[in-house]
Amino acid sequence: MSADPAFSGEVRRAAEWVRSHLAAAGLQAELVETGGPPIVYAESAPVPGAPIALVYGHYDVQPPDPLDEWVTPPFEPTIRDGKIFARGATDDKGQMLTHVASIASWLETSGRLPLQVKLLIEGEEEVGSEHLGNFLRANADRLACDCVVISDTSQFAPGVPAITYGLRGIAYFELRLSGPKQDLHSGVFGGGVANPANALAKMLGALIDEQGRVTIPGFYDDVLPLSERERAEFAALPFDEGAFRRQLGVDSLAGEAGFTTIERRWARPTLDINGLTSGYQGQGAKTVLPARASAKFSCRLVPNQDPQRVAAALRRRLEELLPAGIRLELVEHHGAPGIIMPLESPYLQAAAAAVEKGFGRRPVFIREGGSIPVVNTFAAVLDADVLLLGWGQNDDNPHSPNEKFSLDDYHRGIRASAALWQQLAAITEPLK
Amino acid sequence: MSADPAFSGEVRRAAEWVRSHLAAAGLQAELVETGGPPIVYAESAPVPGAPIALVYGHYDVQPPDPLDEWVTPPFEPTIRDGKIFARGATDDKGQMLTHVASIASWLETSGRLPLQVKLLIEGEEEVGSEHLGNFLRANADRLACDCVVISDTSQFAPGVPAITYGLRGIAYFELRLSGPKQDLHSGVFGGGVANPANALAKMLGALIDEQGRVTIPGFYDDVLPLSERERAEFAALPFDEGAFRRQLGVDSLAGEAGFTTIERRWARPTLDINGLTSGYQGQGAKTVLPARASAKFSCRLVPNQDPQRVAAALRRRLEELLPAGIRLELVEHHGAPGIIMPLESPYLQAAAAAVEKGFGRRPVFIREGGSIPVVNTFAAVLDADVLLLGWGQNDDNPHSPNEKFSLDDYHRGIRASAALWQQLAAITEPLK
Secondary structure, three states: OOOOHHHHHHHHHHHHHHHHHHHHHOOEEEEEOOOOOOEEEEEOOOOOOOOEEEEEEEOOOOOOOOHHHOOOOOOOOEEEOOEEEOOOOOOOHHHHHHHHHHHHHHHHHHOOOOOEEEEEEEOOHHHOOOOHHHHHHHOOOOOOOOEEEEOOOEOOEOOEOEEEEEEOEEEEEEEEEEOOOOOEEOOOOEOOEOOHHHHHHHHHHOOEOOOOOEOOOOOOOOOOOOOHHHHHHHHHOOOOHHHHHHHHOOOOOOOOOOOOHHHHHHOOOOOEEEEEEEEOOOOOOOOEEOOEEEEEEEEEEOOOOOHHHHHHHHHHHHHHHOOOOOEEEEEEEEEEOOEEOOOOOHHHHHHHHHHHHHHOOOOEEEEEOOOOHHHHHHHHHHOOEEEEEEOEOOOOOOOOOOOEEEHHHHHHHHHHHHHHHHHHHOOOOOOO | OOOOHHHHHHHHHHHHHHHHHHHHHOOEEEEEOOOOOOEEEEEOOOOOOOOEEEEEEEOOOOOOOOHHHOOOOOOOOEEEOOEEEOOOOOOOHHHHHHHHHHHHHHHHHHOOOOOEEEEEEEOOHHHOOOOHHHHHHHOOOOOOOOEEEEOOOEOOEOOEOEEEEEEOEEEEEEEEEEOOOOOEEHHHHEOOEOOHHHHHHHHHHOOEOOOOOEOOOOOOOOOOOOOHHHHHHHHHOOOOHHHHHHHHOOOOOOOOOOOOHHHHHHOOOOOEEEEEEEEOOOOOOOOEEOOEEEEEEEEEEOOOOOHHHHHHHHHHHHHHHOOOOOEEEEEEEEEEOOEEOOOOOHHHHHHHHHHHHHHOOOOEEEEEOOOOOHHHHHHHHHOOEEEEEEOEOOOOOOOOOOOEEEHHHHHHHHHHHHHHHHHHHOOOOOOO
16 A cells, blocks of 8 residues: 555554564564655664574555455455455565564563564565665664565465575556647547557557567566576476466466466566556547556566666667657656575575474475565675565465465464574574 | 436436427427437428428537546536537537527527428437437438438638538447456566456557558458549648647647548548556556456548448457457447538538528538448438538537537527528429
8 A cells, every 4th residue: 555645644554563563572663764654673682693684574565456356355354264365464464474473482482582683674665665775775784684584475386385586676667658638539630640549559569579578679688597407497396387377267378488487477577567547448438539648567577687777778669669749758666676596595594494394394496576676675785695485375366356375374484484593593604 | 428327317407408498499399218318309390392401419428527627617618718618518519509599590580490390309429329220210201301400510610611521430449358367466477477458558559550550451441532632622721730730739740641631530540549448557556467458449430431341350350469368358339331421412502502601601511530420320211411510610629628619600500500491491392
């Protein structure tokens, strides 16, 4: 809801809820004002000689529309079949709470944690974390840590826990085209003046070719190719395309030619339209030639694409495609590059042991198609390894109606988190 | 407003208003139930030996949105600078009323009209006149006439009255594409499944080429070419492209290569998107891969294109263009062919003399880009010439915010209409 200023009061209420629960667990916890939704910050007592872990999460969520597709209301959490249904159940309120719960358990049972844990829970993740970067840079000393722990991803499949070592980035745009100064009668004027909706379709349609490849010149120049080892390991994962099709309700999958579905989703860049608006959208027929047409669309980026280079190349391409009689405005909403973590990191190996304790099975190492833009910022500003320990499932419907989170995964996540603090504390020679 | 069932009560109120005014003028007037908005029908006394004229108009109007662009509310008629601003001022309430007023004047001053006039004012013109055809066919004897008079078009320019001898037709469609069964996270799934909004842009973008020509196979096969005489006469009309550009607020015009702006608007077919809907249309950014995308769009047709042949060819083309993983529904909203009237008709010549009396200048003979689908039905069912005597101006904003009608044109239209009854009555040998 952080996308809509009308809900800023509700968003703040969520922040206060998180802070009060951290304080109740025994941590020093505060709200930090940023100019946007506040950041919740908390920390436990320092433990000399042990590494420091920083937990990052977010209390903000995506808008819930289309509301009429929810079985139970998005903001009235409801348990059905061992799952809790609510906006934010998996992205990211439910997953984030596993760490709050494990810390509370340690403090309740042992009186102290085996290492210092810092928690940073923000409220702008779904809209690009506008103020977080400044906060991290301004508080780099206070936030100093050896690794960052984030649970905002999914397991590979039910019973197949995973650690995510790669994420796609994003570059989100809004293209606004305008033509005549007002809506016109399509009979009187049609054919004699450029139609912004026609232009929008033609321009967007030209951005992807018949092979599913993005046609923006230079778009693929910086793409880090998949290694043969990665392609082999991805191919060995227990991925059932039929089940995936049925999950999505489609009779065939599609995407960039020459790549598997997993490769397309994890390691290849995309261009997806997120929304279209123009002209008459009501019931029946209105013979209008619309004055304006706009599209929200976004590129999922992979290492080592740069969002700003992509934006600049896109702008050049759109200006080339712009027909006479149409004016263009391109809004750059937010961007973040993709990232890959080193598989040999001792923190990643400690995390793998903790996940095995919590879930009863050694995790697979996977990538993820979604973006967690702040991961890059953490890696860069805090010089820390980032551990993406996802407790969710792929059908948890993040960003969609009927978002959910399994209570079993919630409890396994808490156990893995509790084990993580012990595994990390056993690293006797922190890297820095 | 006839497009929206929520306004059926208001639409009926407009019908009753028209009926009561015709009755007050001294005509037999009634509401005829049709299953949709009622038809207002009235007639004056028969005049043996004189032709019979039938006036057709419509009391329904287009929806007024976008409401916030109106200077004064669309349903509170307001006079500014000698013009009346209101939805329907020119299309068609205001123009239709000129005939009501001229008939009332004849009856008040002479006690009788010099020929029998029948009036048929319907309430579904803006949504395809669904029930009118059946009404005409079922009442062909009662409605028998020598010519049909319709004032629902424009003058060529201020001070240049016109009689319209050709109209474009229309074929209006709604294309609904669906992909995954629900909206998806564009990061988790993007690249691995076909996006209906991407498909919509690509499919619609492929329907028009770089020359502004529609790419539906066979689309131009039946198009009646412009004659050299027509092209020469159109070129001689006082058309100021610069003023036209400024009226529309565009820095350049556009359209099918090889034709002038007048030719493109009057005598060449088009394909214009009327509305686009998909995914997230609110404030800010939502990273959704939409489950559905749809477009309303329409082809303006010219003689001798057949709307059903065009629809069938479009459907074949869209099915060819449909990518894997996307399902298609094509709704055919309404259609009507274009039409051309014979310039040598004595009724058309009588009308020219009447317009000269009302406006002080002989009219030019023009075509019009808009559709009046019932004109075809009148010509076919009643075997009558159709006189399109437009009193409006091209900048009257029909179908747009701030629709208006000049009071001077209103009064000149009343005088021309009054003269028309006399001119038509002087045709001593009606054609049938």
